[in-house]
Amino acid sequence: MIVTEPTQGRPLTIGLFWHSMNSDNLGVGALTLANIEILRAAAAREGFTAHFIVLGWRDSRDYYLSAPDIENEPLRLRHLVRPGDKLAAAIRRCDLVFDIGGGDSFTDIYGFKRFFTIWVTKARTLWAGKPLVLSPQTVGPFDKWWSKPLARMVMNRARFVVSRDAPSTRFLQDLGVRSHILEATDVAMGMSYTKPEARAEDAPVKVGLNVSGLLFNGGYTKSNQFGLKGDYPTLIREIVGWFAAREEVELHLVGHVQSEFIGVEDDQRVSAQLAEEFPGTVLAPVFTSPIEAKSYIAGMDFFMGARMHATIAAFSTGVPVVPMAYSRKFIGVFGTLGYTHVADCKADDPADILERIQQGYLNRAALKAEVAEAMKKVDARLAAYTDLAAQEIAKQA
Structure with missing residues (x-):
């Protein structure tokens, strides 16, 4: 934009x-x-x-x-x-x-x-x-x-x-x-960001994982409040372990809800805990703004996560992504754009989610092409919203 x-x-x-x-x-x-x-x-x-x-x-x-x-x-x-x-x-x-x-x-x-x-x-x-x-x-x-x-x-x-x-x-x-x-579509698709610098061909494959602190802690009730089919912390550790074992991968743990005062919601402290458990992973910083977070995520070669706007940041910067849904909003936003690579944490078995992520990573070039095609729809939908807003603004003359 x-x-x-x-x-x-x-x-x-x-x-x-x-x-x-x-x-x-x-x-x-x-x-x-x-x-x-x-x-x-x-x-x-x-x-x-x-x-x-x-x-x-x-x-x-x-x-x-x-x-x-x-x-x-x-x-x-x-x-x-x-x-x-x-x-x-x-x-x-x-x-x-x-x-x-x-x-x-x-x-x-x-x-x-x-x-x-x-x-x-x-x-x-x-x-x-x-x-x-x-x-x-x-x-x-x-x-x-x-x-x-x-x-x-x-x-x-x-x-x-x-x-x-x-x-x-x-x-x-x-x-x-x-x-x-x-x-239309989610307006965050059009938020500005800083494009990443070019990297050497032999550079590590940067993979980003957003871990939802809220899901990791079982929701506000701390008892699987959102009705996930499997154990989310176990699934996350399996995902981290699989990527950590791949020599070509540099795994980044990326928080998108970063709350100093509301621990149950905080992605950052859960990510820090996982970074200690899995040496060699990279803990992303506490971001000062959504633009800084999107710019960081734009530097990934593959991404997955349960915070929808973290995955939107990846999607809208051309990064192949597997969103890990826990509510209908994920399927709504991505499905409306024709992007089907969404894991459903409420309906899918953890083994199926892990396999979907693994296949997404291995086929990330194909996913990247699908993202680029879907973004054409995003541009048209945001343009339609802008036009409608301009028409309403014009009435204030």
């Missing part, structure tokens, strides 16, 4: 709900930076200079970067329900609002509190009379009696709803959403 720097034009303030410029989850950060790039370009096309207000949870790490057109307005739960507070003031300042729902949080599977926090910002935007756009995301499911009508209500009042995969599109249609629906 071409990064468009702020240009001089008519001022336009864009609210970005459930984005984050300092999340420990670099996937949420990637969504944020990529969406800003897209919307900045769309605004410039229509003769506007965009100013962004990023509205999401307050996090502890430093901001990934600072820019004159990006303002951060961290929220707490109390801000969502008190009328006339800082949230209301922020919404009033916006000309229009793009809500990405953290990528996959607009659902009821996490309970009422999580659903309400993601829903109420949409409702308050609409009550304030501001145009609302749902940026590319996985939507649903909504299985509770109370969630379906509430979700349908805000989406039917949105200017348009953008899904990032075919299953979400079908779900929106079946739910009875009447707003304009566009099927």
Whole structure:
């Protein structure tokens, strides 16, 4: 993606709900930076200079970067329900609002509190009379009696709803959403990065493995919360052992959720533990931004992992990859693009997952060609989203 720097034009303030410029989850950060790039370009096309207000949870790490057109307005739960507070003031300042729902949080599977926090910002935007756009995301499911009508209500009042995969599109249609629906793809596919330097032909084959700390620890319940078919730590050790035994391979352990304070989610400390168990493996650093993480992953010759945005970083930089899915969002995003090399940790036996990864590595040249072909679809889908955003922005003239 071409990064468009702020240009001089008519001022336009864009609210970005459930984005984050300092999340420990670099996937949420990637969504944020990529969406800003897209919307900045769309605004410039229509003769506007965009100013962004990023509205999401307050996090502890430093901001990934600072820019004159990006303002951060961290929220707490109390801000969502008190009328006339800082949230209301922020919404009033916006000309229009793009809500990405953290990528996959607009659902009821996490309970009422999580659903309400993601829903109420949409409702308050609409009550304030501001145009609302749902940026590319996985939507649903909504299985509770109370969630379906509430979700349908805000989406039917949105200017348009953008899904990032075919299953979400079908779900929106079946739910009875009447707003304009566009099927795009994950915006992080287009996030900028630094391309790796050329390496010597006899250099080691760089293989990257992202280990999900959340899955390694059994989820928040620490008892296989996500219903994986096999024992994830055992599978990971088998994968590491297989690659560590190959003389041509330099294995990198790459965290993508790097949390100092929430140990159960932290990929980094699990990766550090594995690096000690398997001498010779390379522990990737704690990244300062999603762009730094994507640039590092772009230097791999093969990649696999259970954090979807780590695998998107590989995929979108042309690296052959085997995503290790534990939710429908993986199959949705990659399957919609025609890329079928996804291991399903909830349905597949660990032996089958290991074999899929081994075959993916051995046939990585063929996978690389498939990635390149699928990225043509990515470019077209992101262009369609950019066009739709530009059309909505143009209405603010």
